[in-house]
Structure formats: structure tokens, C-alpha cells
Amino acid sequence: MNSRKLAIAKIAERKVEYSDNTPQYEIDKEYGKDVFGIRAMEQYLPRPAYKKLVETINAGTPIDSSIANDVAHAMKKWAMERGVTHYTHWFLPLNGLSAEKHDSFLDPSGEIGNAITRFSGKNLIVGEPDASSFPSGGLRSTFEARGYTAWDPTSPAFIKRTGKVATLCIPTAFCSYTGVVLDKKTPLLRSMQVLGQQAKRLLKCFGEDSDAKPSVTLGAEQEYFLIDKALYMLRPDLMQTGRTLFGAPPQKHQQLEDHYFGAIKPRILNFMSEVEKELWRMGIPAKTRHNEVAPAQFEIAPVFEELNVAVDHNMVTMETLQKIADRNDLVCLLHEKPFEGVNGSGKHNNWSISVGEKNLLNPGNNPHENAIFLTVLCAIIKAVDEHADLLRSSTANAGNDHRLGANEAPPAIISIFLGDQLTDIIEQLEKGEAKSSKHGSQIKVGVDTLPALPADVTDRNRTSPFAFTGNKFEFRAAGSSQSCANPNIMLNTIVAEAFDEISTYLESLPKEEFQKGLQKKLSEIIKAHKRIIFNGDGYKEEWKEEAKRRGLPNLRTTPEALKPLLDEKNIVMFEKYGVLNRVEMVSRYEVFIEEFTRKVLIEAGLSINISRTMIIPAISAYLSKLSSAANSPWKNAATDEIGKCAADSLSEVLNATKSLEAEFEKKADIEKIKEKMAHLRKCVDKAEGIVEDSLWPLPKYRELLFIY
Template sequence: MMMLRDKYPTVREIFGSMVFDRRAMKEKLNQDVYERLVAAMEGRQKLDAGLADTVAMAMRDWAVAHGATHWAHWFHPQTELTAEKHQAFTVPGPDGTPIDVFRGSDLIQGEPDASSFPSAGKRSTFEARGYNAWDISSPAFIVKSAKGGTLCIPSVFLSCDGTPLDLKTPLLRALDALEGRALKLLKLFGRRGIRSVRMTVGAEQEFFLLDRPRAQERPDIRFCGRTLIGAQPAKDQKLDHHYLGAIPPRILSYMEDVERDLARLGISIATRHNEVARCQFEFAPLFSDANTACDQNQILMETMRKLARQHDLRLLFHEKPFQGMNGSGKHVNVSLMDSEGNNLLKPSHSHRRNVVFLTFLAAVVLGVSKYHSLLQASTATAGNLFRLGGHEAPPSITSVYLGSALTELLSRLDQADVSLPDRGPMDLGLAKLPSIIPYDSDRNRTAPVAFTGDKFEFRAPGASQSIALPVTMFASLWAWGVQQMIDMIEERSSGGRDPMDVALDAVKEAVRRGSDVLFEGDAYSREWHEEARKRGLVQAVDVPGKIDLLLLPENKRMLEELGVFREHELEALHDIRMEAFVRSLEIEVAILYDMLWEGILPALSKQLILEKNSLSALDGMEFPEGEPWREYILGLGRTKAALIEDAHRLNELRGHMAELSVRERADLLVGTAVPLMDSIRKLCDAAEVNSAADIWPYPISRNLLSLSV
């Protein structure tokens, strides 16, 4: 009998086997080339053409040896997905003999057609030229297929005039802005041995899994990724039995396959578990540097999609697939790591280290206070329209939670006391159980931005989003905050004062200036929403308004000064995101209209005929109890009449929107179409519970949320 280990190699044996990382580079390149390549990766020297040719040859041989037949520049257009154009390694040689070709020029630069990618009208269809440029800081990897594989080369994507057409270029700029300023701040504190600082990111990924054959019978799930109609099932999440429960065997098998494929790509899943809603789950990877983490989250989502089909499952990343149940987010955890491996957001018992920690923490508070509108804009999507503000997601008002211990510490800064309370073991009153060392503060699950021990957790991004833009905006406002801290410390250090001594004064000033965004209570409460308005934290009330926040003059100015976005690039980003929001909702309007006429209204007719014929069969009989039956039939008729009327209104809206600008369509969709769709949903849900199961045209939520074994 074959041993399990023979059939399934261990994660240790396969980890990173499909990644051209430093381990593979060191094996395939001579020492001199390897050191020059690492220097280029770390920004200490430029990558010259000769070095690129050598690296390309080694990368080609490595990829072909692992079964790759094609290569592609792999990039992040502003669709929130990824793109790739496969090109073959093997071509005929001069005498017809097949040879493998992949040059340094191929590695460094590509030229995909850019005309059909989102550009907000900045490019005409005939202006097709676009450029890929190798992102040397993120490792190449092989995506295996049934008959080979493709070498994917992480890249940026630019138009012919250098304008970014992707989400990676602004991200890299923001990371440079933050990491360079963080390094400067550390040098002010005398830490001159630090060579670099890297922003680290870990993104928790929530998702739903449904039985694919059932889910595919629903046009709304197939084309919108969520249910547009559907009565809430009796057993949804009321008993709280699903959260962290035993993972169903079918789902565990899927998760294991996902983890194994990801391990080959050097991605380690730290945790997996059931989430709150039925059929909802979560993966959380280990932290990595921010740029690689963004790439890896996209790889994770694509791997999950591919394997879900193989397991006959339907994967949903939509932020709110089922009304009345938890939605799915993507909590983005961020920190800073120096070249010696120190987490700069980790509190310490050392006075000097705690001063450094508080300075970087205060920079976040200051940045969020000034530019919280950018965080709102970065998460303003069609899916988050239905998620943010619900009691399983943070409110759309941005606030920062630090916890009672840090809040108390900041209140003692006048005493130059930067020590955190030393909390001893928690007494459980049970001799057989080990002691528990508690954290300094509880966790506030209602805060959009929360300090959680040694990192900040940004909880507003949606599950379907690329994390690139939220991380870009967080890094940008943090970079601005760090620069403010540098300026304040340098001003106070005149006269030869030690920057470490004056840093606490700067921290106090930063916390004072940023206090408007600090909140320790229940961010769902009405009192907080009223207080947030008084503090000026409410700048937009709907998704289109939040997208518009990108164009606030102070946001444009800050992002341009940091070198993250030029003005025309930010305007293009705004227009692309507004158009994506509008098109997503227009698709939902069209699908709902089709479902009404193709399924719901005919089903009501069948139910009416069935009931009318049944009632008619009693003609001439003594049946005094028939009145409720007649009222029930009349109720079905009224529901159908109301749905027909609403369907006509929906169609009129579609016609009217064709005459409007994108921004006007956004307002009409939010103000009129979404409430109308909600009204239609209520009518359909009432009809569903009053119709026979064999007549209702679509699988109901009760069955969708029951995974077959």
C-alpha cells in the first residue's frame, strides 16, 4: 500500500519549488552575477543589459527544466485582476531545429496591446502601445498547467508616454516614499547601521464556497457574484455554530489543494478556518514585504478560482453575496521591518525602542487624521456599497483604535513615561490549565483602522479587491506622517538636543493634532456617527462621493509631492474607478431585469394558475373557509402586478442612464436604482416563500448554503 507521504510530498519538500527566488538564483548564477543581481534588487545598482542576458538565460533554463513551455509578463491593470500574454520559449532555429529563446531584452521589457485596458478615456483605441517593465523586486514564478506551465514575470504596465496603466507602479512609488523616510527617521535616532526598511503586509482573505451545479443555475451568482434575490434561510448564522467550527471534509480537501499549490509558489498559509456565515471561510497568509504580498494575494485568489472549479465548487469573493448574512472583507495588516529584522511597530520594555515605536505609531495617527479620505476612496467599490456599515464590517467613517494600554501611555507622555504596563499571567482558577499571558488591550472589531499589538489592521478593503490601492494609500499617508515627525524632531533638535529626547514632544504634538480620528468605543453606535460628523470625519456618504475624494486638492497635492501620483494619473484613477462602479451596478440591473421576466414572473403565473384551478375544483361545494385562499391568490396577483410595474421602472432607468455622463449615472444608480432593486428583492422574496419549490425557478438560499458532500 502506498504511504501517504509517497503520494503527497511534504510542504517542506515542495515549498518555493516553482519560484525563481534568491535560493534558485544562487543555485543557477555564479557568485558575481548573483551579488550584482541582489544589489539591483535592493536598489544599490542598476540592472545592465549584460547582466539581464545572463539572468534571462538562467531563468529560462530553470523554467524549462520545471516543465514551462511559455513565459509572460504578469501585471496588474486597473481592473483589480491580473493580465498576462503568453509567449513560447521554443521557436525554430535557422536550420529548422527547435531552440529555446528568452533574451535579457525579453525579460526586461514587453509590449502588450494597451488599447483595451481601462484608461479613463486618456487613450484612443488607435493608441495601442503599452509597455511592461520587469519588477525585479518581486520573484518570477511558474504557474503549472495540465500540459506544461508558464513562467510569470511580475511587471509594471505603462503607456507609451510613461503614464501608469496599472496598480503596481503607484504602489512601488508609495513604498519608496515611506521606506526612504522611515530610514531617514531611524538615522535621526542614531540607528545608522540600518540599511533598509520594508513595509510588511498580511492580507486575510474571506470567501464563500457553494456547490457549483446549484450556484450555476442562478444568473445573479454567475454574472454578479452575489444573489440579487433570495429569502433569508431559517438557519443562517443565528446560532453562531459555524464560526471556527470543524471544517467540512469537502472544503478541507479543497483548502489542502490550494495550500499545496501555493506552497510551490512560496506562499505560506498561516491559518484557515470557518468564518461567521454558513459556507464562509478564511485564509490568512504569513506576512511578506508589501509589494510581494500584493502579488501573492492575486496569486492566492487565482489559485482558489482554478481549484474551486476542479472541486466542483463555486467560489464567491463578493463583499455581500447573501442579504442578512455576514459579508466578506480582506483585512490588511501592515507594519515596518528594518534590515535587522526589528518590527518598528512592536512595543518594547526598552525606553529608547519605545520612543521609536511611538514615533512611527504617531505618524500613522497623524496621517490617517489628515488623509483618512484616501482610505475611504481606496475601498469605495460596488461590493463595499453593500458591506461597509453592516455590523460585521467596519463603518464607512474612518477612525483609529489604539487600545486602552496605548491610550493610557500617550496620556502619560508629559511625565516622559513610555513604559507599557507589565501584565502578568491571567489566573484562570484551574490548576490543570497553563497560565495565559494577555495582550495589553482588547481588540475592537468595529474600528476601520486598529492597532493590534504589533501592527495596524485596515479592515475596510473588500474581499474581491486587489490590496494594491489600499496599501498604496496607507503607505502614502504614513510616509506623509513620518515626514511630519522628521520635521518636528529636526526643528526641536536645534541647539544640539538629542533627537531621542525631543521625539516625545513630537509624538505629543502629533497625537494632539490627530486626536480627531482616535476613538476607543463602539464605532457602530449612533453616538459615534454624530460625534464623527462634529469632528469633520464624514466627507462623503455614498460610494461615488467617496471615489470623488481622490480629487480633493489636498489629496492631489500630497500624493504628487510624494511622487505617488501625478495629477492626471490621479484623475484617470478616479474616472476608472467611477466607471467600474457604474458598470458593475448596471450589470446587476440588467441581470435582475432578465431574472424577473425569464423566471420570477412566469413562476408567479404558474403558481396563480395552480391555485386558481385548485380553488375552482371546489365550485358548488360547501367551503366556507375559502376566503383566505382567495386572499392568498389575490396577494400573488398583487405581487406580480407590483413586480411588473417595478420591472418597467427598472427598464426605463436603463434607457435614461444611456443619456447621462458616468458621474450622473453613478448618482442615479445609488439614489434610484439600488433602492428600486431592494424593493424588487423584497417582493421576490415574499413570492418565493409563497410558491411551490418545484415552481420557483432558481435554487433558494437554503439549498445554496447546504454543501453536498
Template sequence: MAQTRRSKMIDEIDSRAPVAATVADSADQLTTIYDSDTYGLNAMRETLPSHCYKKIREVISTGQALDPAIADMVANGMKEWAIKKGATHYTHWFQPLNGLAAEKHDAFISIFPGDDRLLLEFSGMQLIKGEPDASSFPSGGLRSTWEARGYTVWDPTSPPFIKREVNGSILCIPTAFCSWTGEALDQKTPLLRSMDYVSDAALAVLSSIFGEKHKKVFPTLGIEQVCESSVKDKQTNIHFYLSRPDLINCGRTLVGAKPPKGQEMEDHYFGSMNARIVACIQEVEWRCWKLGMPLKTRHNEVAPGQYEVAPIFERANVASDHNMLLMDILKSVAIKHDLICLLHEKPFAGVNGSGKHNNYSLATDGGVNLLDPGLTPSQNARFILFLSAIIRAVDLHADLLRASVANPGNEHRLGANEAPPAIISIYLGQELDKVVRDIISSNKTTLTSPPQKSVNTTASTTSTTANNEVNNMWLGVDQFPPLPRDSTDRNRTSPFAFTGNKFEFRAVGSSQVTSFPCIILNTIVAESLIYIRKEIEAAIAAGTPASASYNQVIKKVLQTHERIIFNGDGYGQEWRDIAAKRGLLNLRSTPEALSLLNSDKNIKLFEQSNNILSPVELASRQHILYEFYSKSIAIEAKSMYDLVATSVLPACYKHQRNVAESLNSIMPFIQSQPNFKQPTAQINNLGELIESINLLSEQNIKLNNAIKHATSIESDCDRATHLNQSVIPIMNEVRRYSDHLETIVEDSLWPLPKYSEILFLR
């Protein structure tokens, strides 16, 4: 049999040599190299005058305003440090509204006037301000093509870092990005606004209600990143990835029959990691550690070829920056190891999709985790207040949380295979649920001071046990040491689950920028904290004792918003029925979710929140998200049409011809022998082929017509809705017939690598 592209790739995989080590550093160097490629506090301490270092440290630790007078000193110290690291260029690294990071490189050079001598310079103004072109980035109408000026501004709270290339290094300076008229054109600006807003709201609660004095409260994130790998080989141009135009164009497979074996044997999750994958992830880890990114956990995920890495908690803006870097590092290191990193939420149908679990908490500048329940949560008034604020926030603004995770990939993922459903709810666990029920039915909560706890915990691990006494499990084996039981189980079907001392927002997609969901969380939590504080203060002003005012307000809040709490199976029809009776939203599609993004309620919320997103900035983001959805589905539809027309159908026609010719070759003999049975199996096979090919061809033509119609629709919402309700159903039909044909067409003729090859061959 003549070799096909698929068979050549399989031979290439079979002949691969063992993976050579690519990490030169050893474990005893870890504490030395950690943060070594980051201009953080350690590097600043060594390169800046002491008074300058103290000022910049205060900016980072407390969020106070930056003194421009120190900018030149910081710039000079940063330049000298970067040059020693091999950097010839610097860039203002920013995050425009296209879901990616952007950078424009400038060299550290200038010419000495008069004699053309080359100087290495970097001024405070160059550090603080950059001017990239703003016209070619998505702006949602905030900028026209002829309005090109944009500004980047240094974010001193996120450390600059070295990006190493083959022939040199670049100093990357995290910045915000805004238009000439002052609108935010990026993810970072509103994130920093929301962080200040929730900090002010939390500080006011801590001071007014509990008499505690803190300088700053920081939202923290621990972001679990799940990705999938696809075998790729750089040495030849014959490999699975480049043989799948759908993976290249869309990041996911548009056709592909279910393999004989998928994830049903449950043999991949936490399984022994493939040597090539371990080598790849080890290099990712060392690169991240040098950049001060505290990656801690790695493991096989549920689906074949699916892997997860998770860091220790960081401040939200730094965690978001680091996650952007991590996605870039994963993709670039994967290529070096002859792999492809797929960040699409559902690259392969029928197996687990990939998410990004945002573990969210609030911490003071002294390291106190405000969501730590302590040993007696029912008596921890501070914890109960912050818990109540989050319950109220999620109930009132479930539409915003759902919109914050609305993208094309998540439509394939939400609602099954350990991804939460589109109905937003909160999981508290048995113990906290009892605490909430007790408060609603009585007044047991009192104003007491909770214990101080550290916020340093990993994203993938639950924390303290919240019981009056240690709750150890006994497994019937005397030799086992005491096994402490956590205060909550883990509910993988909940979009927003309490997991010990944080909430895990599980609905965020693998490819998403984490800033937008965090902006929403900060804003709605701050609004609820302000509401609860004002209600308590008003009750006290009316003459009610402080403790009674607290109990009265907390009880009312929990009574009003308990409908959002659900501790059961989020996948079942029973929960959908319960949610409908409770009046909870079930926004299953992206257009449905995005339609509510700039509702009057949400416009008012952001306006009252110090304009974290002004009405025009909110409208621009809705426009961009609609546009991204429509373009993504249109690209998928066009790719599917081309793939079927130029690859799938021609292969089917060849097989149909072979079957027909085989049948014709034996028919004279059959007809000459009256006692021979008719070849009904071949006849039926040919009939099935003809019928399936006709149906596939008809649906593909129908798909092409639907695509053309979509281009004539002007309204963002109407076009997205048409693609969702008309084009996607046709795509599903095209896939159904194509996948069926894959199971009956001769294997050597099928042009596309199959799932069993992509998912399992390493």
C-alpha cells in the same frame, strides 16, 4: 412531482461519493517542495554565476538599481530552470487597472538563420521588456484606442513562478505595465514608487532622530483572504450556480429570501470543516507552498459556506502579487473540486460579507519591526514616533483610505456583521490609548532605544505583550499553564485597529487588489514621517534640546489628531453622533468616497510624494473606479430586471393560476351549500399574490426605466450618483417584493435555488 432543476441538483448532491485525495505530496516533503516552483534566491543560487547572484540578491534585499549587464545571465539561468520545470512558454505577468492579472504567452523558440533549426532562446531584453497592447485595458483616458503601445518591465524584487496547466507550464515573470508616454497603467508601478517613498522617509527619521543606520525599510503585509463557496457539479449541467444568472453575471444573489436558519446559531465559525472543503483548501495550500506563498491559517468563517486563509507577513509588493495568485488559485482549484469560489464582498444578503484584512507594518532590512511596542511602549520613543505618524496620517487622509476601499461590493458589507463602518477611525486598545493620553497631558516620553524584534508573524495572530512585566491571566484552574494576555483586545468594528505589532486595515473588500490601499497607506505614512522629522529638526535648530523637541512635536501631533482614535463599538448610532461632532467623514456610498479622490489636497499630496501618482494618473484611477462602479450597478440592475421578468414573475403567474383554479374548482360546491364557510384563506392568499405580483411588476418596469435614464448621463460622477441614489433603491424594492413572493409561491414552481440549499448543501 416532476423533477425541477433544483430537485435534480439536490439528488445529485445526495448521491455524491466521498472526495478522493488530490494532494500527492506528504508533510515530510513540505520543506523540500516549498518555493520549488519559484525562481527565487534558492533557484538563482543554483543556476547563476556567483557574482551575478550576489548582484541580483542585493537588488532584492536593498532595492538598489538593477545592473542591465547581468540581465542576459539571469535570463539564461531562468530559462534553463523553467524548461526543466516543463515550461514551453513565458509571459510577462502584470496587473492592469481592471482588478485582474494579465498575461500574453510567448514560446522559448526562435529559428536558426539559414537552415530553419529550432532554438530555445530567452534574452535579457526579453526578460526586461515586453510590449503588450495597451489600448484594450482600462486607462481612465491615459490611452486612446488608436494609441496601442504599452510596455511591461521586469520587477526583479518579486520572484518569477511556474504556472502549471494540464498540457504544460508557463514561466510567469512579474512585471510593471506603463504606457508609451510613461504613465503607470497598472497597480504595481505606483506601489513600488510608494514603497521607495516610505522607505526613504523612514530611513531619514531613523538616521536623523535616532542615529540608526539601515539600508532599507519595507512595508509588510499579511493579507487575510475570506471567500465563500457555492456548491457546483461539473458532471451535469444541472447545478445551483448555473441556475442563478445573478451569481454568474454579478457574483452575488440579487434576490433570495432569508432562510429559516442562517448564521444565528453561530455554529459555523471555527467549526469542523467539511471534508470537500478541506480537500479543496489542502490543494490550494500545496499549490501556494510550491509558489513560495506562506499560507499558515485556515478556518471556517462566520457565515455558512464562508472560509478564510491567511499567510505569514511578506514585503508589500510580493504579498500583493501573491494575493492576486491566491485568488486565481482559489477559483481554479474550487472548480476542480466541484465548487465555486465567490470573492464578492456580499454574495448572500443577511449573512456576513467577505473582507480582506490587510495587516500592515514597517520593517527594516535587518528584520526590525518598527511597529513593535516592546515591553515598555511609553518609553519606546521610536515606536511612539511611528505610531504618531500613522495616527496623523489616518486623520488627515481618511478620505483617501475610504476611497481606496470604495467598490460596489463593499457598499453592501461595510457597517455590520464584523465589517467596519464607513467612518474611518483608529483602535489602539486600552494600554496604548493610556500611553497616548499620558503624552498629551504630560511629557513622559523620552528618547530611548527600543528592543529589536523580528517581523516574522502571521497575519491572523496578535503578538507580543507590551507591559512592564508579564501579564498572565488566571482562569481559576490550577492545571492550566500561564496564559499571557495581549496588550490589546481586538475590535472588529474598527476599520484600522492596532493588533500587537501591526495595524489591521479591515475595510478592504474580498475581491479587491490590495495594491491601491497599500499605495495610500505608504504615501500618507511617509508624508507624516517627513512632517514629524522636519518639525523636530526645526525645533532642535532653534535651540531646543533633542529630547524636548521630540516630546514637544509628538505631543502636538497627538493633541491635534486624537479625534481619529476610537476604542468603542463602531456600529452604534452613538459613534456616528460622536464622529459627526468630531468632524470625521462618513462617506457611506462609493460615489461619495470617489468624489474626494482627486481633490486639491490629494493631488498636492501625491505630487509632493515624488509623483507616486501624477495628477493625470490619479484622475485616471478616479475615472476607472467610477466607471467600474457604474458598469457593475448597471449589470446588476439589468440582470435583476431580466431575472424577475423571465424567471420570478412567470413562476408567480403559474402559482397564481393554480390558486385561482383551485378556488374556482370548489366555488360551485361552496355556493350550493349555504352552511359552508367561505374559503377566506384561499381568497386572501390569492389577493396577496395578486397585490404582490402587481407591485413587483410595477417596480421592475420602474427599474428598467431608471436603467435607460442612466445611459443618457455623460458625467462619470453624475451617472454613478444616479445609479446609487435612484437605481439601487428601486432594486431594493424589487428584491423586497420578490423575496416575499418566494415565501408564498409553491416550492416546486420556484425556479431559483434557495439560500437554504446554496448555503448548506455540500
């Protein structure tokens, strides 16, 4: 047997353990055990320090540095009681991953052989990782190495367990020696702050002057694939790039729609349960698990949390999925399009904003009477229309280029789905005053024993990049491997700008003219920006033409989508609100375009290597086998045809490989390299259907997607 067959045989021998006695598990008691949250703070901190820290967390007041030593001592004591020996400043650099450098609590004393443990307020507040070795877009040279991490008290410290090792992770921001931001957390916190300020200002225009803390919330649905590790190890493309560079679609994949919400296989269910229990210990509110549309694709979704914490938790969730998968001899693929021809994986970014207990995106029973909601809605419509390019740029990466536009992934054209009720109200507002709201009905299914179902006033639109879904907006274009930080930095900032402009106008109105002026303003916004509203099928070619007529940008590739980061109007906006300055904006463009280029070049080089060392030899071996039978008594026209077919396939693959090699050597035109890669893939995938199965070196889609 070849290596493929051996791997399959190994998987077939694996047995899932079953037990008639499921051990008792109390979620409420286990939840948050490895989080230095409110409960732990109250138990381990002196009362004055506890009150000050909680005030910073709950009300957003500046942290009192005088409590740093108390917090550090309490955090160390709590962590060491749970088996921790090391701590790390955990941060989110621009490479899209998390970063950590571990330091022990050990502090040798003056006596030989003796030591104490120490963790000071200074150790808690600031760290000094090397800032030149992370992506900076040219802001840091190799000899300019110093950088700083700064404790973020609004995101709780947690213990990450890997095997028998427990490490205290302290969420932090990351900047260079010159103060330039080199991470994703700092601009996220800035954008949350400015959006909260503008939201309170807008509410004040309506007579609601509140001391309550503004809150931006996020629920990040995470999609992923699982494949068996034994097969993964035979796919150099998956190991190096996270996606299959070659692979013909199997006869059966997702077309029968039998995987979505189907019964979860025992091995996968055990994996999911293990993931959830680990997440719950770290205070991550994993709520939903299910099979996704494509075979071997799954989803995990949390309860909504404060945006900053939710972004951190999503990063930890991705790491945990991969770690637990490895523990179960599986591999978790977070790439946006690991398999051609079936659904890709996204990260649905469910975003909302509140002030105190008031959700500004809750329409209420009669949305046409809810002036604050309608104003917020119009502000978001204005923001998304004016800055659709920025929202698209926040989802741009090499993986998402393969995903956007099909198989339940939204198109690259940004539009807003509002549904029947809100669209009707918007149309009324455009003409003058909104006087009515459509209401949902009841669905009777014709079975007396079943209850009548309350029908929502609007359907869902799976092809919309930016859809209103009840009391939030779901931004569906974000990729599964991406940090949620970028989309929300953009979203917060552009909505803050819209709130600012509307508030400035409303503040100028005399009290007696307020209602009339508000109505006039909302009508103007709708007339100017209604082009962004689209409730139809985003996959149809007609929509692309219609979007073009409306003047909506269609930034199909990452290089196109990243260019808005350099637009003067966008730089001016981010500088105005203090989220990113000019240097930071330009550096992000440089980092992201360089990352895209490097990933494509890695894929191209690997495509050539696999073709030269695995595919071409496999076709040649098949031809040799056919040739050895040339003088056999059963040689006839049919065998001649098979041989010619294989020989033609070898020529096609060889020529396509040479063509890609020539373009790859120049490294001048990335789009041409991508075209040549696509052509080589087409030739190789065709060969997969010609070469004898036992000679094909790469695990096939029918194995990767169905054997686990």
C-alpha cells in the same frame, strides 16, 4: 423535478474519497519548487550575475542591465526543466485583475522543420502589450495602442500550472507609450520607496543612521465563499455579477454562531489542502485555514511578506482559490457581499514597517520609554486623521458598498483603535510626558492542570477599520475582491508625508533641545488628531453622531469615497512624493467611477431580466395552478386568501420591475437605480416565501449556503 431539485439530487450523490493511508508530504521540500527564488538563482546563474541580482532584491539597489541575458537564460533553462513552454509578463492593470499574454520559447531556425529555444535579456526586461484595451481613464485612445511591461526583479518569477499547461509568469510593471502608469504595481513600488526613505530619515533624527534596507510588510487575510457548481449554474446573478441579486434569508443562517472555527467538512478540507499545496509550490506561505462566521464562508491567511511580493501573492491566491474550486465542482465567490443578511467578505490588510531588523511598530515591554515607537505611532495617527478620506477611497467599490458597516465589517467612517495600553500612553503624552505603561496580567481559569494564560494589555475591536494589533496595524475595510495595492499605496504615502513633516521639525532642533522639542511635537500631534482614536463599538448609531461631531468623514458610497482622488491637496501630496502625478490621479478616479457605474448597470439590467423571465413567470404559474383549483370542492376563504396573496405579490414584483426599467433606461442617477433595485429585491424575496417551492426557479439561500 425542476432544475433546482435535480441539482440538489446530483450533489447528494457526490461522495468524498477517504483514505486510511495519507501520503507523506514534506512541506519544506515542496515549498518554492515552482519559484525562481534565491535557491534556483544560486543554482542556475553565474556567480557574478547571482550576486548582483540578490543585491538588488535584498538591498534595493538599481538592477544592473548587463546581467539580463544571464538571468533570462537561467530562467528559461530552469522553467523548461519543469515542463514550461511559454512565458508571460504578468502584471496588474487597473481593472483589479491580473493580466498575461503568453509567448513561447520557440524560435524557428533557418532550416525547415528545425527550431531552437530562445529567451533573451530584452524579452525578460520589457514586453509590449496593447495599452489601449485596458482601463486608462481616457489616457489611451484605441489608436494609441502601445504600452510597455517592465520586469520587477524584487518579485520572483513563478510557474503557474493549469491542467497540463505550465507557464512561466514574470511579475512586471505596466505603463503607456508616454510613460504614464497604467497599473497598480508601479505606484506601490514608488510608495514603498518613499516611505522607506522617510523612515530612515526619521531614525537618523534619533541617532540611528543605518544602511539597512527599509521593509514594508503585509499579511493579507483572504475571506471567500464556496458553493456547489451545480447550484451556481442555476443562478444567472452569481454568474454575471458575483452576488445574489435576489434571495430571502433562510430561517437558519449564522445566528447560532455554529460555523465559525467549526469542524471543516471533508469536501472543503480536501479543497483547502489542494489549494495550500499549489500555493506552497509557488512559494506563497499559506499558513491558516478555517471556517468563517457565515455558512459556506472560509478564510486563508499567509505569513507576512515584503509588501510588493505579498500583493502579487494575494492576487495569485485569489486565482488559485477559483481554479481549485472549479476542479472540485465548487465555485469560489470573492465578491464582498454575495449573500444578503450574512457576513460579507473582506481582506484584512496587516501592515507594518521595519528598517533592517527593527520593527518600527514594536512597542517593546515599556512603550512609554520607546521614543521611536511613540513617534511612529503619532505619525500614523496624524496621517490617518489628515487623510482618512484617501484610506476610505482605497476601499471603494460596488461590492464593498454592500459590506461596510455590519457583520464584522468596519463602518465607512475611518477611525483608529489603539486599545487600553496605548490610549493611556497617548493621554499621558497629550498632557506632557509619558511616565508609565499598563501591563498585561495572567488569566487563571480555575483548573489546576491548565496553565495560566498571559493576558494582552489590549482587547481586539472587530468593528474598527484601522486597529493596532500588537506590532502592526490591521486595515479591515479592504474588500475581498480588491487588490491590496490600492490601500497600501495610500497608507505608505500618507505615512511618508507624516514622517517627512516630523523629521523636518526634529532636524531643526538643537541637540540639547531634542527631547523637550520631541515631547512638545508629539503632544501637539495628539491634541490636533486625537479625534481619530475610537475604541468603542463602530456599529452603534451613537458613533455615527459622535464621528460627525468630531468632523470625521462618513463617505458611505463609492462615488462619495472616490471624490478625494480629485482634491487638490491630495494630488499635490502624491506629486510631491512621486507616487502618482496629476494625470495618473485623475485617470484613476475616471477608471474606478466608470467601473462602479458599469457594475451597477449590469446588476440593474440583470435584475430586470431575471424578474421578467424567471420570477414573474414563476408567480404566474403559481397563480394559474391556484386558479385551476378555483372550482374544487375544497375551495374556501383560505384558498381565496392564498390566491389574493399571490396576485398581490405578482403586482408588486411587476410594478417594481417597471419602475426599475424606467430608471434604468435613463441611466442618469445611479443612486436611484440602486434604490429601485433594492425595492425590487424586497418584492421578489417576499414572493419567494409565497410561491410553491417546486415552482421557484432560483436556488434558495438554504441550498446555496448549506448544500456543498
